Amino acid sequence: MTSSTSLSYEVYSHTITLMDNLKRQCTCSKCNGKFVNIKTFRAHSKKIHNTHAEISDTHREQPEIVRESKELLKKTLILNQSLHEGTNRTVKDAIAEHLFIFSSNNGMSKTALSQYLYHEKCVLPQPNNLPSTYCEAVTIIQPYLMPIEKFKCCTNDCKIFPISSTILACPDCNESLVFSNNRNKKTFQYMPIVPRIVRWYGTRNLAKILYANKLNTTGRLSSYTDGNIFRQQMTDGVFKDQQQQNCVPLALFADGVNPNKNQTVQKSIWPLIITWITLPQEMRYILGPMMLAGIVPGYGRKEPKSLDPYINVLVDELLSNIECNLYDAYTDAPVNVKIALLQYLCDIPAFSKLLHCSGQAAIRACFFCKDTGVHSSSVNKVLHISNREFLPTDSPFRKDKTLFAKKTEEVAPKPQAYSREEEMEIRKEYDKKKKQ
Numbered sequence: 001m002t003s004s005t006s007l008s009y010e011v012y013s014h015t016i017t018l019m020d021n022l023k024r025q026c027t028c029s030k031c032n033g034k035f036v037n038i039k040t041f042r043a044h045s046k047k048i049h050n051t052h053a054e055i056s057d058t059h060r061e062q063p064e065i066v067r068e069s070k071e072l073l074k075k076t077l078i079l080n081q082s083l084h085e086g087t088n089r090t091v092k093d094a095i096a097e098h099l100f101i102f103s104s105n106n107g108m109s110k111t112a113l114s115q116y117l118y119h120e121k122c123v124l125p126q127p128n129n130l131p132s133t134y135c136e137a138v139t140i141i142q143p144y145l146m147p148i149e150k151f152k153c154c155t156n157d158c159k160i161f162p163i164s165s166t167i168l169a170c171p172d173c174n175e176s177l178v179f180s181n182n183r184n185k186k187t188f189q190y191m192p193i194v195p196r197i198v199r200w201y202g203t204r205n206l207a208k209i210l211y212a213n214k215l216n217t218t219g220r221l222s223s224y225t226d227g228n229i230f231r232q233q234m235t236d237g238v239f240k241d242q243q244q245q246n247c248v249p250l251a252l253f254a255d256g257v258n259p260n261k262n263q264t265v266q267k268s269i270w271p272l273i274i275t276w277i278t279l280p281q282e283m284r285y286i287l288g289p290m291m292l293a294g295i296v297p298g299y300g301r302k303e304p305k306s307l308d309p310y311i312n313v314l315v316d317e318l319l320s321n322i323e324c325n326l327y328d329a330y331t332d333a334p335v336n337v338k339i340a341l342l343q344y345l346c347d348i349p350a351f352s353k354l355l356h357c358s359g360q361a362a363i364r365a366c367f368f369c370k371d372t373g374v375h376s377s378s379v380n381k382v383l384h385i386s387n388r389e390f391l392p393t394d395s396p397f398r399k400d401k402t403l404f405a406k407k408t409e410e411v412a413p414k415p416q417a418y419s420r421e422e423e424m425e426i427r428k429e430y431d432k433k434k435k436q
Contacts, residue, residue: 075140084128091129095137102134110134146195151313152177153186155299157306160188160313190294190313193274194321197248197339207330210245212280223281224251224343230277238322238340246335249277250318251343254350256303268303270296270350272310277343307354315341356427369415390414 079092102113114133121130131137138145150163154170154177161167161177163184169176178184200206224230230249233239239247253275256268272293275284283289296310304310321339328335346354371389373382388410391398398410418426 075143078129078140081129083130084125086125091131091140094130095141098137099141146199147192149190149192149313151188151190152184153188153297153309155186157304157309160309163187186297186299188294188296188310190310191292192317193250193291193293193314194317194324194339196291197337198326201326201335201337202329204329207328209279209283211330224277230342233342238342239338242336242338244278246337247278248337248339249342250340251275251277251345252314252341252354253345254307254354255347256350268298270304270307272296272307272314274314275345311354356430369417371415386410386412386415 079090079095081091083089083091083094098113098117102108102110111134114135117130117134117137118132121128121132124130131140151160152163152165153160154173155175156170156173158170158172158175168178176185201210233249234242234244234247239249251274253273254270256270258268272295274291274293276289276291277284279289293314294310296304296307298304318339318341323336323338325334326337327333344351344354351357371384371386373384375381376383383405385405388395388398388404389412391410393413397403401407401409404410
């Protein structure tokens with residue numbers, strides 16, 4: 001739930017849009033393109049042509065628009081009603097309090113919340129407007145909830161498809177997407193990022209934070225926003241000629257999590273979390289401002305083989321909204337906002353899975369140069385004993401014969417880098433082996 005300012009603006013803007021649609025004009029096909037107001041269209045047709053001229057497909061949706069507008073206004077009136085006679089507490093306040101308690105306690109079930117709502121409804125003065133069940137409360141606040149996009153996934157993580165798609169098998173691996181009872185084998189729920197950014201700008205107290213000075217002026221590097229890379233992005237990069245408060249630089253965090261205490265059973269899930277880089281450090285990495293984009297599920301006892309299909313959904317959304325117009329509640333005016341993904345916050349396994357790089361235990365651990373490691377059977381790990389090759393030729397560590405594993409002087413030059421063609425061939429070979 002958001003503040004009343006944000007809700008009021010959202011209801012107002014959505015209602016105005018619906019009403020504007022009702023005022024659209026129709027083109028009369030009998031009058032060579034003459035425009036007639038939709039409210040008097042049928043009267044015009046009967047009077048001029050003695051028949052009803054055809055209405056375009058766009059305007060045949062007017063009953064649906066009217067129904068949606070009436071439902072939204074009805075639910076808005078319900079939310080703004082007093083909980084009971086003689087109190088300033090509204091239905092919206094009561095539902096927000098109950099759902100906050102519900103979301104803050106992981107062990108609380110929907111049934112428990114329904115029982116609590118029913119008990120309070122009986123205790124409050126009669127009559128009162130408090131919903132008596134969880135489903136009733138969610139139905140009332142439905143217009144203000146963040147949208148969720150649902151997908152059905154290939155169990156081999158080749159591709160994902162909208163939940164309404166009629167595709168029953170993956171076109172890449174021919175693996176069935178559904179069980180014999182037509183239940184989806186694997187699903188993914190994506191929570192769009194842009195609507196939450198819109199709501200942040202639409203809430204005055206939150207939008208005010210975006211205008212605070214968040215750059216370090218002491219000369220010390222205490223955050224990503226203090227570095228030259230970020231400053232270059234602001235002056236010459238994707239955010240060129242854009243005020244900082246109208247820039248939304250994002251960072252992606254991904255990591256495998258085992259929700260089970262039994263470590264021998266691998267049922268990893270991969271949360272995809274977006275952080276807003278330019279928020280103050282004291283609130284940048286807390287649960288509220290961090291935005292969960294989705295949780296990539298495993299299948300059976302296996303973790304997902306690839307994150308590409310799930311990341312593509314996020315990338316497509318950000319690319320299609322890289323520049324958009326939003327309402328800024330702090331300035332009470334529309335602003336042009338730029339959104340871009342600038343940073344990855346991952347450990348080495350997540351980094352390698354996300355960017356298709358070698359893992360930390362691979363013989364070819366570096367994907368920039370031709371350095372290779374040596375597998376040690378005693379410790380069951382890959383060791384890179386030639387790491388001194390990257391030092392300058394006059395470094396005293398190259399001549400040391402006691403501190404390093406080789407126990408000899410290092411004279412080999414720095415390993416050469418892979419060319420673009422060599423890198424492409426290696427990746428093609430990797431993809432072939434992965435499908436076997």
